[in-house]
Amino acid sequence: MTVTVVVGRLGRAHGIRGELAVEPRTDEPERRFAPGSSVVCGGRRLTVKTARPHGQKLVVRFVEVADRTEAETLHGKIIEAEVPDDEIPTDEDAFYxxxxxxxxxxxxxxxxxxxxxxxxxxxxxxxxxxxxxxxxxxxxxxxxxxxxxxxxxxxxxxxxxxxxxxxxxxxxxx
CATH class of the missing domain: 2.30.30.240 (PRC-barrel domain)
Structure with a gap:
């Protein structure tokens, strides 16, 4: 069985190809936003195509987000990852x-x-x-x-x- 945990918040659209700034809310951004991984945003499953650091944030492109116009509709939404219900964070100061x-x-x-x-x-x-x-x-x-x-x-x-x-x-x- 799985549950969802918050791993980020979507910021503004970045560029014209549908990339979004992401404020990570996880101690494992490299795992949660690795290319090919999936997240849930507003009941919609999104697959990470690319992710790169940009200051304190990430710039992420999702397979399902085709352009800037679509990216702008996601601004401010919470991103969640599905994890096994018995999983706990590895960092002692992190909590689900x-x-x-x-x-x-x-x-x-x-x-x-x-x-x-x-x-x-x-x-x-x-x-x-x-x-x-x-x-x-x-x-x-x-x-x-x-x-x-x-x-x-x-x-x-x-x-x-x-x-x-x-x-x-x-x-x-x-």
Whole structure:
């Protein structure tokens, strides 16, 4: 059985032949975007024809994307790869969304919520955390999420006033 994992976000069309800038969201871009590999984008399967580095991004051409006009329709879409449901990332600091969803969020030594989902935005990923007062968004960066302990089922979030309870930020300014 397979599941999908986010491996990138499509940027602007690059050139006139249907190439696209891709912001990788994987620690294995050379594997996920190797010529001949396939990805899923908006329910559509795409086959990588070519991929080359371009600064912090990749420029990728897909077999199924014929020209710039078609490439422009894909701008901003998430790219996913199908992986076996028991596969986990090889990098110890990388996680699939399915590993994070449902984990307890702990801050300042107290359990404060649960990871509901991971949102993949252009600038960074966000943990959507369900707390007793509602959902909050936590940037999934090491400074704010210093530890993920899958064995314990806990994500540690920095104890920053207002991060998990926006009302606290207002109180801290007063």
């Amino acid at each position: 969304d399915r590993q994070l969803v449902g984990l307890t969020v702990r801050s300042g030594g107290a359990d404060v919520g649960t990871v509901r989902r991971v949102d993949h935005l252009p600038g960074q990923d966000l943990l959507v955390v369900r707390t007793p007062t509602g959902e909050v968004l936590v940037p999934f960066v090491e400074a704010l999420v210093p530890e993920v302990d899958l064995d314990a089922g806990v994500v540690t979030v920095a104890d920053v006033p207002g991060l998990l309870n926006p009302g606290q930020a207002d109180e801290a300014r007063d």
